[in-house]
Structure formats: structure tokens, C-alpha cells
Amino acid sequence: MTPEEAAAEEAEALATVEAELGSCGTWSTWTNTGTTSCGATTSCGYYWVCEPYAKEGDPESLVGGGGIEGAAPSCPLGQTARRYNYRGRFNQQSSYRVCFNEAGTYTHTEYQYQNIFNTCSC
Structure with a gap:
């Protein structure tokens, strides 16, 4: 199986599982996790x-x-x-939403993460 075929199969399986779920709430606001990272960024020259x-x-x-x-x-x-x-510091942020099945019973919580530029130098 090629990587493209495997990715398509995985996407189809994920879509089927998501369709079986009732619904998920809206995403929460972004909050800092306390984790920072340092990496090269065009923002710092x-x-x-x-x-x-x-x-x-x-x-x-x-x-x-x-x-x-x-x-x-x-x-x-x-x-x-x-x-x-040049390198800059990034803050990791997270957001979550709670999901329920068709009967309204809690099934799981989903999380998403993003890194937000904070300042130049580390």
C-alpha cells in the first residue's frame, strides 16, 4: 500500500468514527500551557x-x-x-472541546495545540 493509499484509508476511517459520534461542543478559548520552545523564526530577522x-x-x-x-x-x-x-521564543497554547454520543453521554475530550510567537531571543 502506498503512503497516499494509507493516508486515504486512515482519513476515511476517521470520518466514519466522527460520523458515529453525536456532537462536540465548541472549542474553548486558547490558554497557555506553560510550555515554551525556542526556534528559528523570520519574525526576528x-x-x-x-x-x-x-x-x-x-x-x-x-x-x-x-x-x-x-x-x-x-x-x-x-x-x-x-x-x-535568528531564534525566538514561542508559547504553547491549548484548546479543548467535549464530545457526546447520540444519547447525550460523554464520550471523549478533544485537544488542539498551537505555538504562538512571544519574543525574539531565547
């Missing part, structure tokens, strides 16, 4: 690094001290300019 072809970057090769620079730097022969986004 970027910097350029000259890197040898097909090799890991060297922090000492940072060109221009970082910052938002419009054009890629000119790199030495055998290297290429690579753009990296």
Missing part, C-alpha cells in the same frame, strides 16, 4: 554565514556581525552564503 560547499557552518565565518542585511555577502571561493533566521 536573519544573518548570513559563508559556508564551505556541502559542509556544516563555521560560527567564525559570520559575515557583518549579523542583523537584517538585504543582500548576501560575497564569499571566498569554494563557499556559499547561507541565510539563517
